[in-house]
Amino acid sequence: MLCFTRQDPRVLEELGDLNPLRLANPSPQPGRERLRHLVIGSPEGVRATINLLHVLRYADQATWSQLITIPEPGILITPEQGEVFSLLRRDRPVD
Incomplete structure (x- = not known):
């Protein structure tokens, strides 16, 4: 389940016991725009994609967070206005 909502505390009240995971989102450097990339899949698939983006020189492996297990109720994404x-x-071949 993916929920995309505005930051409205009433939404969390409606969802009951869902305790969303909040990640730090520091401000970008001046003159830069912050983009957030999510890769959701099996641990092997996520690691393979991170490695591929590193090989393509798009994103260093060290800049990604640790793998975060998605809880049973799902995740809640709250974008900025x-x-x-x-x-x-996208599907990837499985060994």
């Missing part, structure tokens, strides 16, 4: 998102779904 005016932000948009695009979702890419």
